[in-house]
Amino acid sequence: MALGDKSVYSPLTTLKNLFKRPMTIKYPKEILRVFPKEGVSPNYRGLHTNDLEKCVGCAACQRICPFDAIEMKIIGQNEQGRAIKKPVVDYxxxxxxxxxxxxxxxxxxxxxxxxxxxxxxxxxLSAKDEVEFVKDKFRIMPDEKLGDDIGYNTGKAKKVLG
Incomplete structure:
Protein backbone atom coordinates (compact mmCIF):
# COMPACT_ATOMS: atom_id res chain seq x y z
CA MET A 1 0.00 0.00 0.00
CA ALA A 2 1.46 3.39 -0.99
CA LEU A 3 1.79 6.31 1.36
CA GLY A 4 -1.50 8.18 1.51
CA ASP A 5 -3.68 5.28 0.37
CA LYS A 6 -6.59 4.53 2.66
CA SER A 7 -6.98 1.17 4.28
CA VAL A 8 -10.21 -0.81 4.22
CA TYR A 9 -10.02 -0.71 8.04
CA SER A 10 -10.21 3.11 8.26
CA PRO A 11 -13.96 3.18 9.07
CA LEU A 12 -13.40 0.64 11.86
CA THR A 13 -10.69 2.81 13.41
CA THR A 14 -13.10 5.73 13.40
CA LEU A 15 -15.80 3.67 15.08
CA LYS A 16 -13.32 2.41 17.69
CA ASN A 17 -12.40 5.98 18.68
CA LEU A 18 -15.95 7.31 18.46
CA PHE A 19 -16.92 6.05 21.92
CA LYS A 20 -13.68 6.86 23.77
CA ARG A 21 -13.51 9.74 26.21
CA PRO A 22 -11.77 12.85 24.83
CA MET A 23 -8.15 13.38 25.87
CA THR A 24 -8.44 17.16 26.26
CA ILE A 25 -9.69 19.15 29.23
CA LYS A 26 -11.76 22.30 29.18
CA TYR A 27 -9.29 24.68 30.79
CA PRO A 28 -9.95 26.75 32.97
CA LYS A 29 -13.31 25.15 33.79
CA GLU A 30 -11.71 21.77 34.49
CA ILE A 31 -8.59 21.23 36.56
CA LEU A 32 -6.02 18.68 35.45
CA ARG A 33 -5.68 16.03 38.20
CA VAL A 34 -2.73 13.94 37.11
CA PHE A 35 0.05 14.90 39.51
CA PRO A 36 0.24 14.74 43.32
CA LYS A 37 -0.14 18.53 43.42
CA GLU A 38 -3.13 20.07 41.67
CA GLY A 39 -2.45 21.74 38.32
CA VAL A 40 0.58 21.51 36.07
CA SER A 41 3.60 19.27 36.58
CA PRO A 42 5.24 19.60 40.02
CA ASN A 43 8.54 20.72 38.46
CA TYR A 44 7.00 23.00 35.82
CA ARG A 45 9.03 26.08 34.87
CA GLY A 46 6.72 29.05 35.18
CA LEU A 47 7.30 32.62 36.32
CA HIS A 48 10.40 33.36 38.42
CA THR A 49 10.45 33.80 42.17
CA ASN A 50 13.39 35.22 44.10
CA ASP A 51 14.07 35.29 47.83
CA LEU A 52 15.36 38.86 48.02
CA GLU A 53 16.91 38.24 51.46
CA LYS A 54 19.13 35.46 50.05
CA CYS A 55 19.95 37.18 46.74
CA VAL A 56 23.43 38.76 46.86
CA GLY A 57 23.16 40.52 43.48
CA CYS A 58 26.09 38.66 41.90
CA ALA A 59 24.57 38.92 38.37
CA ALA A 60 25.40 35.29 37.54
CA CYS A 61 21.83 34.89 36.29
CA GLN A 62 22.28 37.87 33.96
CA ARG A 63 25.53 36.51 32.52
CA ILE A 64 24.16 32.98 31.87
CA CYS A 65 20.88 34.07 30.23
CA PRO A 66 21.10 33.21 26.50
CA PHE A 67 18.47 35.80 25.52
CA ASP A 68 19.57 38.75 27.71
CA ALA A 69 16.21 38.59 29.44
CA ILE A 70 17.66 39.44 32.87
CA GLU A 71 18.88 42.89 33.81
CA MET A 72 20.28 43.89 37.20
CA LYS A 73 18.39 46.83 38.69
CA ILE A 74 19.81 49.03 41.45
CA ILE A 75 17.34 49.15 44.33
CA GLY A 76 19.40 51.00 46.94
CA GLN A 77 22.73 51.25 48.71
CA ASN A 78 24.25 49.32 51.59
CA GLU A 79 26.12 50.79 54.58
CA GLN A 80 29.40 51.00 52.63
CA GLY A 81 27.76 52.98 49.82
CA ARG A 82 27.77 50.11 47.32
CA ALA A 83 24.78 49.64 45.04
CA ILE A 84 22.40 46.80 45.90
CA LYS A 85 21.35 45.08 42.66
CA LYS A 86 18.53 42.59 42.08
CA PRO A 87 17.48 40.79 38.87
CA VAL A 88 14.62 42.02 36.69
CA VAL A 89 13.22 39.52 34.16
CA ASP A 90 11.87 40.59 30.78
CA TYR A 91 9.21 37.93 30.08
CA LEU A 125 -4.26 54.57 25.39
CA SER A 126 -3.42 54.71 21.72
CA ALA A 127 -2.14 51.55 20.02
CA LYS A 128 1.49 52.73 20.15
CA ASP A 129 1.24 53.79 23.80
CA GLU A 130 -0.42 50.50 24.71
CA VAL A 131 2.51 48.54 23.24
CA GLU A 132 4.96 50.57 25.34
CA PHE A 133 2.74 50.12 28.42
CA VAL A 134 2.70 46.33 27.99
CA LYS A 135 6.48 46.25 27.36
CA ASP A 136 7.07 48.00 30.69
CA LYS A 137 4.73 45.63 32.53
CA PHE A 138 6.49 42.51 31.18
CA ARG A 139 9.67 43.53 33.01
CA ILE A 140 9.29 42.19 36.54
CA MET A 141 11.59 41.97 39.53
CA PRO A 142 10.93 38.48 40.90
CA ASP A 143 10.13 38.37 44.60
CA GLU A 144 8.45 35.91 46.95
CA LYS A 145 4.89 36.65 45.72
CA LEU A 146 4.90 33.43 43.69
CA GLY A 147 6.99 31.49 46.21
CA ASP A 148 4.00 29.62 47.63
CA ASP A 149 3.95 27.14 44.75
CA ILE A 150 7.54 26.38 43.74
CA GLY A 151 8.01 24.34 40.61
CA TYR A 152 11.54 24.02 39.24
CA ASN A 153 14.55 24.64 41.46
CA THR A 154 17.96 23.06 41.64
CA GLY A 155 16.88 20.79 44.49
CA LYS A 156 20.13 21.08 46.40
CA ALA A 157 21.22 23.39 49.15
CA LYS A 158 24.31 25.30 48.15
CA LYS A 159 26.96 26.83 50.37
CA VAL A 160 28.20 30.27 49.49
CA LEU A 161 31.87 31.01 50.13
CA GLY A 162 32.78 27.69 51.68
Missing amino acids: GRCSFCAFCVDVCPTNSLKMSRHYIYKIKTVKS
Whole structure:
Protein backbone atom coordinates (compact mmCIF):
# COMPACT_ATOMS: atom_id res chain seq x y z
CA MET A 1 0.00 0.00 0.00
CA ALA A 2 1.46 3.39 -0.99
CA LEU A 3 1.79 6.31 1.36
CA GLY A 4 -1.50 8.18 1.51
CA ASP A 5 -3.68 5.28 0.37
CA LYS A 6 -6.59 4.53 2.66
CA SER A 7 -6.98 1.17 4.28
CA VAL A 8 -10.21 -0.81 4.22
CA TYR A 9 -10.02 -0.71 8.04
CA SER A 10 -10.21 3.11 8.26
CA PRO A 11 -13.96 3.18 9.07
CA LEU A 12 -13.40 0.64 11.86
CA THR A 13 -10.69 2.81 13.41
CA THR A 14 -13.10 5.73 13.40
CA LEU A 15 -15.80 3.67 15.08
CA LYS A 16 -13.32 2.41 17.69
CA ASN A 17 -12.40 5.98 18.68
CA LEU A 18 -15.95 7.31 18.46
CA PHE A 19 -16.92 6.05 21.92
CA LYS A 20 -13.68 6.86 23.77
CA ARG A 21 -13.51 9.74 26.21
CA PRO A 22 -11.77 12.85 24.83
CA MET A 23 -8.15 13.38 25.87
CA THR A 24 -8.44 17.16 26.26
CA ILE A 25 -9.69 19.15 29.23
CA LYS A 26 -11.76 22.30 29.18
CA TYR A 27 -9.29 24.68 30.79
CA PRO A 28 -9.95 26.75 32.97
CA LYS A 29 -13.31 25.15 33.79
CA GLU A 30 -11.71 21.77 34.49
CA ILE A 31 -8.59 21.23 36.56
CA LEU A 32 -6.02 18.68 35.45
CA ARG A 33 -5.68 16.03 38.20
CA VAL A 34 -2.73 13.94 37.11
CA PHE A 35 0.05 14.90 39.51
CA PRO A 36 0.24 14.74 43.32
CA LYS A 37 -0.14 18.53 43.42
CA GLU A 38 -3.13 20.07 41.67
CA GLY A 39 -2.45 21.74 38.32
CA VAL A 40 0.58 21.51 36.07
CA SER A 41 3.60 19.27 36.58
CA PRO A 42 5.24 19.60 40.02
CA ASN A 43 8.54 20.72 38.46
CA TYR A 44 7.00 23.00 35.82
CA ARG A 45 9.03 26.08 34.87
CA GLY A 46 6.72 29.05 35.18
CA LEU A 47 7.30 32.62 36.32
CA HIS A 48 10.40 33.36 38.42
CA THR A 49 10.45 33.80 42.17
CA ASN A 50 13.39 35.22 44.10
CA ASP A 51 14.07 35.29 47.83
CA LEU A 52 15.36 38.86 48.02
CA GLU A 53 16.91 38.24 51.46
CA LYS A 54 19.13 35.46 50.05
CA CYS A 55 19.95 37.18 46.74
CA VAL A 56 23.43 38.76 46.86
CA GLY A 57 23.16 40.52 43.48
CA CYS A 58 26.09 38.66 41.90
CA ALA A 59 24.57 38.92 38.37
CA ALA A 60 25.40 35.29 37.54
CA CYS A 61 21.83 34.89 36.29
CA GLN A 62 22.28 37.87 33.96
CA ARG A 63 25.53 36.51 32.52
CA ILE A 64 24.16 32.98 31.87
CA CYS A 65 20.88 34.07 30.23
CA PRO A 66 21.10 33.21 26.50
CA PHE A 67 18.47 35.80 25.52
CA ASP A 68 19.57 38.75 27.71
CA ALA A 69 16.21 38.59 29.44
CA ILE A 70 17.66 39.44 32.87
CA GLU A 71 18.88 42.89 33.81
CA MET A 72 20.28 43.89 37.20
CA LYS A 73 18.39 46.83 38.69
CA ILE A 74 19.81 49.03 41.45
CA ILE A 75 17.34 49.15 44.33
CA GLY A 76 19.40 51.00 46.94
CA GLN A 77 22.73 51.25 48.71
CA ASN A 78 24.25 49.32 51.59
CA GLU A 79 26.12 50.79 54.58
CA GLN A 80 29.40 51.00 52.63
CA GLY A 81 27.76 52.98 49.82
CA ARG A 82 27.77 50.11 47.32
CA ALA A 83 24.78 49.64 45.04
CA ILE A 84 22.40 46.80 45.90
CA LYS A 85 21.35 45.08 42.66
CA LYS A 86 18.53 42.59 42.08
CA PRO A 87 17.48 40.79 38.87
CA VAL A 88 14.62 42.02 36.69
CA VAL A 89 13.22 39.52 34.16
CA ASP A 90 11.87 40.59 30.78
CA TYR A 91 9.21 37.93 30.08
CA GLY A 92 8.94 39.06 26.47
CA ARG A 93 12.44 37.66 25.92
CA CYS A 94 12.58 34.84 28.50
CA SER A 95 12.46 31.28 27.16
CA PHE A 96 12.00 29.71 30.64
CA CYS A 97 15.14 27.60 30.21
CA ALA A 98 15.99 27.89 33.95
CA PHE A 99 19.72 28.39 33.36
CA CYS A 100 19.49 31.31 35.78
CA VAL A 101 18.07 29.03 38.48
CA ASP A 102 20.81 26.44 37.96
CA VAL A 103 23.64 28.98 38.21
CA CYS A 104 22.35 30.94 41.25
CA PRO A 105 25.01 30.49 43.99
CA THR A 106 22.64 31.21 46.90
CA ASN A 107 19.74 29.15 45.52
CA SER A 108 17.48 32.19 45.91
CA LEU A 109 16.14 32.15 42.33
CA LYS A 110 13.50 29.52 41.55
CA MET A 111 10.74 28.93 39.02
CA SER A 112 7.16 28.86 40.26
CA ARG A 113 4.31 26.81 38.82
CA HIS A 114 2.40 30.01 37.96
CA TYR A 115 2.23 30.59 34.23
CA ILE A 116 -0.60 33.01 33.54
CA TYR A 117 0.51 36.62 33.56
CA LYS A 118 -2.30 39.14 33.29
CA ILE A 119 -1.92 42.81 32.45
CA LYS A 120 -4.75 45.29 32.81
CA THR A 121 -4.34 47.96 30.17
CA VAL A 122 -5.83 51.43 30.12
CA LYS A 123 -8.50 51.64 27.43
CA SER A 124 -7.81 55.29 26.65
CA LEU A 125 -4.26 54.57 25.39
CA SER A 126 -3.42 54.71 21.72
CA ALA A 127 -2.14 51.55 20.02
CA LYS A 128 1.49 52.73 20.15
CA ASP A 129 1.24 53.79 23.80
CA GLU A 130 -0.42 50.50 24.71
CA VAL A 131 2.51 48.54 23.24
CA GLU A 132 4.96 50.57 25.34
CA PHE A 133 2.74 50.12 28.42
CA VAL A 134 2.70 46.33 27.99
CA LYS A 135 6.48 46.25 27.36
CA ASP A 136 7.07 48.00 30.69
CA LYS A 137 4.73 45.63 32.53
CA PHE A 138 6.49 42.51 31.18
CA ARG A 139 9.67 43.53 33.01
CA ILE A 140 9.29 42.19 36.54
CA MET A 141 11.59 41.97 39.53
CA PRO A 142 10.93 38.48 40.90
CA ASP A 143 10.13 38.37 44.60
CA GLU A 144 8.45 35.91 46.95
CA LYS A 145 4.89 36.65 45.72
CA LEU A 146 4.90 33.43 43.69
CA GLY A 147 6.99 31.49 46.21
CA ASP A 148 4.00 29.62 47.63
CA ASP A 149 3.95 27.14 44.75
CA ILE A 150 7.54 26.38 43.74
CA GLY A 151 8.01 24.34 40.61
CA TYR A 152 11.54 24.02 39.24
CA ASN A 153 14.55 24.64 41.46
CA THR A 154 17.96 23.06 41.64
CA GLY A 155 16.88 20.79 44.49
CA LYS A 156 20.13 21.08 46.40
CA ALA A 157 21.22 23.39 49.15
CA LYS A 158 24.31 25.30 48.15
CA LYS A 159 26.96 26.83 50.37
CA VAL A 160 28.20 30.27 49.49
CA LEU A 161 31.87 31.01 50.13
CA GLY A 162 32.78 27.69 51.68
